Amino acid sequence: MIKISRAKLTDGRVVDIDIENKVITKLQTSTGKPTADAIDAGSKLLLPGLVDLHTHLREPGREDSETILTGSKAAVAGGFTAVSAMANTNPVADNAGVVEQIYRLGKEAGLIDVQPIGAVTQGLNGEKLSEMGAMADSIAKVRIFSDDGECVSDPLIMRRALEYVKIFNGIIAQHAQEPRLTVNAQMNEGIVSARIGLPGWPAVAEEAIIARDILLAEHVQSRLHICHLTTAGGVELIRWAKARGIQVTAEVTPHHLLLTDDLVENYDPIFKVNPPLRTQKDVMALREGLAEGVIDIVATDHAPHPAEDKDCEFHAGACGMLGLETALSIVVKTMVQSNLMSWADLVNRMSITPAKIAGYKSQGQDIAIGMPANLILIDQEKSWKVDKNLMKSKSKNTPFHGTELPAVVTDVFHEGEQVMKNGEILDKGTSQNE
Amino acid sequence: MGVLLSGSDIDRAIKRISHEIIEHNQGISNLVLMGIPTRGAYLAERICNFITEIEGSVGCGVLDITLHRDDLRLRPPKPILPTKLPQGGIEGKDLVLVDDVLFSGRTIRAALDAIGELGRPKSVQLAVLVDRGHRELPIRADFVGKNIPTSISESVKVNLKELDGEDLVELLK
Amino acid sequence: MISGHLLSAEDLTKESALGLLATAKELAAITDGPNKKLPTLRGKSIVNLFFEDSTRTRISFESAAKRLSADVINFSAKGSSVSKGESLKDTAQTLQAIGADAVVIRHSASGAAKRLADTHWIQAAVINAGDGTHEHPTQALLDAFTIKQHLRSSENDLTGVRILIVGDILHSRVARSNVILLTKLGATVTLVAPPTLLPVGVSNWPVEISYDFDKEIANCDVVMMLRIQLERMNDSFFPSAQEYSKRYGLNSSRLRKLSKSAIVMHPGPMNRGLEISAESADDLKSVIIDQVKNGVAIRMAVLYELLGGAPIGAQR
Numbered sequence: 001m002i003k004i005s006r007a008k009l010t011d012g013r014v015v016d017i018d019i020e021n022k023v024i025t026k027l028q029t030s031t032g033k034p035t036a037d038a039i040d041a042g043s044k045l046l047l048p049g050l051v052d053l054h055t056h057l058r059e060p061g062r063e064d065s066e067t068i069l070t071g072s073k074a075a076v077a078g079g080f081t082a083v084s085a086m087a088n089t090n091p092v093a094d095n096a097g098v099v100e101q102i103y104r105l106g107k108e109a110g111l112i113d114v115q116p117i118g119a120v121t122q123g124l125n126g127e128k129l130s131e132m133g134a135m136a137d138s139i140a141k142v143r144i145f146s147d148d149g150e151c152v153s154d155p156l157i158m159r160r161a162l163e164y165v166k167i168f169n170g171i172i173a174q175h176a177q178e179p180r181l182t183v184n185a186q187m188n189e190g191i192v193s194a195r196i197g198l199p200g201w202p203a204v205a206e207e208a209i210i211a212r213d214i215l216l217a218e219h220v221q222s223r224l225h226i227c228h229l230t231t232a233g234g235v236e237l238i239r240w241a242k243a244r245g246i247q248v249t250a251e252v253t254p255h256h257l258l259l260t261d262d263l264v265e266n267y268d269p270i271f272k273v274n275p276p277l278r279t280q281k282d283v284m285a286l287r288e289g290l291a292e293g294v295i296d297i298v299a300t301d302h303a304p305h306p307a308e309d310k311d312c313e314f315h316a317g318a319c320g321m322l323g324l325e326t327a328l329s330i331v332v333k334t335m336v337q338s339n340l341m342s343w344a345d346l347v348n349r350m351s352i353t354p355a356k357i358a359g360y361k362s363q364g365q366d367i368a369i370g371m372p373a374n375l376i377l378i379d380q381e382k383s384w385k386v387d388k389n390l391m392k393s394k395s396k397n398t399p400f401h402g403t404e405l406p407a408v409v410t411d412v413f414h415e416g417e418q419v420m421k422n423g424e425i426l427d428k429g430t431s432q433n434e
Numbered sequence: 435m436g437v438l439l440s441g442s443d444i445d446r447a448i449k450r451i452s453h454e455i456i457e458h459n460q461g462i463s464n465l466v467l468m469g470i471p472t473r474g475a476y477l478a479e480r481i482c483n484f485i486t487e488i489e490g491s492v493g494c495g496v497l498d499i500t501l502h503r504d505d506l507r508l509r510p511p512k513p514i515l516p517t518k519l520p521q522g523g524i525e526g527k528d529l530v531l532v533d534d535v536l537f538s539g540r541t542i543r544a545a546l547d548a549i550g551e552l553g554r555p556k557s558v559q560l561a562v563l564v565d566r567g568h569r570e571l572p573i574r575a576d577f578v579g580k581n582i583p584t585s586i587s588e589s590v591k592v593n594l595k596e597l598d599g600e601d602l603v604e605l606l607k
Numbered sequence: 608m609i610s611g612h613l614l615s616a617e618d619l620t621k622e623s624a625l626g627l628l629a630t631a632k633e634l635a636a637i638t639d640g641p642n643k644k645l646p647t648l649r650g651k652s653i654v655n656l657f658f659e660d661s662t663r664t665r666i667s668f669e670s671a672a673k674r675l676s677a678d679v680i681n682f683s684a685k686g687s688s689v690s691k692g693e694s695l696k697d698t699a700q701t702l703q704a705i706g707a708d709a710v711v712i713r714h715s716a717s718g719a720a721k722r723l724a725d726t727h728w729i730q731a732a733v734i735n736a737g738d739g740t741h742e743h744p745t746q747a748l749l750d751a752f753t754i755k756q757h758l759r760s761s762e763n764d765l766t767g768v769r770i771l772i773v774g775d776i777l778h779s780r781v782a783r784s785n786v787i788l789l790t791k792l793g794a795t796v797t798l799v800a801p802p803t804l805l806p807v808g809v810s811n812w813p814v815e816i817s818y819d820f821d822k823e824i825a826n827c828d829v830v831m832m833l834r835i836q837l838e839r840m841n842d843s844f845f846p847s848a849q850e851y852s853k854r855y856g857l858n859s860s861r862l863r864k865l866s867k868s869a870i871v872m873h874p875g876p877m878n879r880g881l882e883i884s885a886e887s888a889d890d891l892k893s894v895i896i897d898q899v900k901n902g903v904a905i906r907m908a909v910l911y912e913l914l915g916g917a918p919i920g921a922q923r
Contacts, residue, residue, distance in 0.1 A: 186717075195808070200806075267721050311694075315716035316695070498633070501646070501915075511915035513629075516629075547646065552640055
């Protein structure tokens with residue numbers, strides 16, 4: 001049994017809780033004094049574990065940049081108790097065999113729930129549907145399907161995919177990028193790209209696909225999720241779709257809530273990401289959209305890359321940034337400290353709603369008796385300085401190296417077991433696959 | 435700090451040098467002058483004006499030596515100043531180089547190289563306002579305003595009206 | 608004087624650019640003399656690191672370096688594809704080990720020169736000889752030099768000179784560098800191109816934009832034609848070479864509309880018959896050969912200012 005005393009909830013209550021057999025068995029108002037044998041939260045915030053619907057764990061195939069174990073550790077360090085692993089592995093997670101392997105490796109790592117996402121099309125090539133039914137029926141029970149990294153650009157394939165996943169109440173997560181409008185694209189197309197001479201990735205290439213897919217989702221009455229929304233126009237489209245009652249959800253990444261395209265000025269590929277960093281106007285629209293709930297969730301798009309893929313000219317650089325370990329702090333900085341959102345809103349966008357979209361029953365639940373004990377403690381008074389050399393991820397490609405960020409995750413509980421204690425990850429699993 | 439040459443001393447020296455140049459070259463028919471920037475160029479102009487007054491018109495130019503210095507890699511790069519050929523060029527002429535202070539001789543060596551880029555004079559002579567000694571190369575002046583023995587740690591500062599507002603040569607310790 | 612690297616026309620102030628033009632003028636005068644070789648950079652190693660074919664730019668830098676007595680190493684990385692073969696980092700570290708004092712880099716990726724200068728891969732002075740669709744600062748300097756030579760030889764800068772830059776602005780490093788430098792020197796610049804060949808975001812540049820060559824041609828002092836890359840033809844930037852040539856080529860009828868004193872420029876290599884007719888290229892108004900000649904003097908000036916003294920921090 002684990003006891004936690006003097007934990008502060010987002011509604012302001014300070015409580016003592018007991019955890020037994022993976023669930024919360026007792027919850028009462030704290031006396032204000034630490035209880036014997038209990039972990040003393042000392043008025044740190046107690047939140048349900050965060051849930052990330054967009055993570056690249058790189059295993060199988062690119063174990064030099066991340067493994068499911070190192071990715072799980074990075075997730076724990078960032079306060080996540082569940083992550084959804086994108087399908088663009090090698091081999092691609094487009095069949096039951098690969099998704100079961102990923103699921104099993106997640107169990108072996110034993111730190112968090114690792115839920116594989118299945119590919120929409122075979123080999124992510126956008127031409128033939130993958131066996132989504134078999135993946136849904138596998139032990140991994142896949143419900144989210146995505147070709148992330150590639151856009152399902154063929155409208156007919158997208159229509160079929162949206163229709164097909166209705167069989168098992170699945171959802172298609174679209175990487176919205178019209179390929180013909182983004183040939184050789186390197187960064188946001190606009191004032192900065194014009195000046196520094198990098199081929200542009202226009203906002204319309206994202207928005208055109210979002211608009212099309214919203215209409216398709218309405219037509220076939222299916223569920224659509226838009227990955228990493230980055231433009232003010234995209235927010236407008238989602239707002240419009242929701243007003244029409246279309247079943248669409250959308251995510252924003254922490255880096256798109258903070259960083260802008262002028263950072264690319266020095267051609268450092270650390271700021272190369274797909275979709276690209278946009279303008280300040282877009283950033284402000286994304287923050288408003290997230291606060292309003294038009295954008296449902298924050299997802300990290302955690303994308304580890306080895307050093308040589310970033311230590312090069314911009315064109316040769318790989319797209320993507322680490323995200324798991326800094327996500328919470330970036331959201332606190334951009335949304336909570338700016339008074340756009342409360343801590344309760346943050347829990348909604350980073351835990352409750354993502355779990356709901358994915359159908360993860362044991363995640364994103366209220367902190368109450370009988371509820372699953374996937375919990376985290378956060379010291380909201382403290383700040384920390386990002387050091388790429390101290391990341392739990394196997395890679396170092398964080399754009400936030402050297403940045404002082406608010407809020408420190410100190411303790412993480414997964415299925416009633418403590419997996420992080422005072423910032424130290426406790427090895428629970430059987431995997432040695434670092 | 436001491437005054438080595440006053441304004442009137444400088445004036446006399448220039449006049450004497452001018453006479454010596456005319457005498458040495460037996461007239462001005464094949465004579466041209468080139469001054470080394472910055473102050474050498476002004477001195478050359480003064481000599482030229484004086485010779486023109488007493489003997490007739492003589493060509494005067496400016497010779498920048500920056501690109502030929504042997505101490506380039508020891509100091510920050512210097513802007514290149516315009517080089518101006520005297521009227522009639524230097525080919526086959528008796529060319530008198532003019533500088534303010536003769537010291538190590540390295541400037542003059544560089545000047546001889548720079549002349550080589552421009553053509554082949556019949557002869558090259560050297561006129562300086564002050565020779566302070568401490569030569570590092572086998573170079574001597576043909577016409578000297580004043581020989582001033584100095585210690586290596588001292589420096590000689592030439593002020594000219596055109597640049598500095600007054601004519602004065604000082605010794606700085 | 609400039610110091611460190613030359614990566615972009617943005618690195619130049621009006622004063623330092625005019626200083627380079629003055630230095631180049633002196634160097635041109637010297638190298639026009641009987642002896643073309645100066646001892647100034649004796650013992651310095653300059654590497655021409657060309658990831659893209661450009662014989663013209665390479666030989667221009669090469670003769671500039673040789674006239675200053677520097678040793679020149681030509682490193683042609685063409686074919687040894689950057690993505691497949693050696694990385695830029697490894698190449699740079701190799702050049703560092705060899706002891707390069709300056710690297711003149713031509714690369715297909717925008718920003719490659721800046722990366723070379725910003726990272727710790729190599730200590731040498733970096734000179735951008737064209738990076739992707741970004742910049743080509745020495746081309747802008749030689750263009751400014753040529754314009755000044757012909758139109759403003761006795762004035763300080765290019766105030767009042769009206770310049771048309773015509774053609775593929777979107778992909779042109781020459782246009783970007785020229786817009787920055789020429790406007791800095793007081794010229795007014797109008798870009799003439801079909802909208803497909805203008806970057807989104809061009810509205811922020813200190814220039815006028817026009818789609819109509821015929822409307823602009825009579826009111827300019829300089830018309831600078833840009834090369835149309837043949838591969839653009841297949842990318843629907845314009846319907847056909849014929850249509851492009853008709854609307855945006857400098858043909859004889861447009862040539863006749865130019866004012867008396869106007870000059871015609873082209874960075875080369877030309878597609879005769881496409882963006883410029885043979886008649887225009889060979890006309891008395893054409894200063895294209897002067898551009899090539901001035902390129903050597905400008906590059907000598909840049910090499911002299913960057914390498915002519917002790918490296919920064921190593922001065923006595």
